[in-house]
Amino acid sequence: MKVILREDIPRLGKVGQTVEVKNGYGRNFLLPRNLAVPATKANLQAISEIEKQHEIREKKRRRGAEKVKDHIEKLSVSVEVLVGEEDKLFGSVTNADITKLLEEQGVSIDKRMIQLEDPIKALGVYTVPIKVEKDVVANLKLWVVKKQQA
Secondary structure (H helix, E strand, C coil), rough: CCCCCCCCEECCCCCEEEEEHHHHHHHHCCCCCEEEEEECCHHHHHHHHHHHHHHHHHHHHHHHHHHHHHHHCEEEEEECCCCCCCEEEEEECCHHHHHHHHHCCCCCCCHHHHHCCCCEEEEEEEEEEEEECCCEEEEEEEEEEEECCC
């Protein structure tokens, strides 16, 4: 079955591309989810309109991601942690902690977007990469400071 893709589908193709798929995959997955349309003569002529609309959506999505990136990069958040001897942290600062700090600043993101290799286990200043979109990465300045004892 030949179909024209309306969305980018990993391992299959890009928007506007005509691809050959198995009948069941096309009929039961792609067509009901509006990810593709049958490759008829009329639809082949309408490919350019599909591509234009996808481009507009991509630009809008990218603009939104850039705004979030700019907002995150303007922030400088600090987290107060309990420390023991030789300024060693009790526990660590994780993606979930950073997500809570950002929500307090008015930025709502998923903790999976934060790209920490390992949890932070020492005092200091860190640059934390946050993947806002597939090709937009913001760098957050994070200060890990000692909690003042009362």
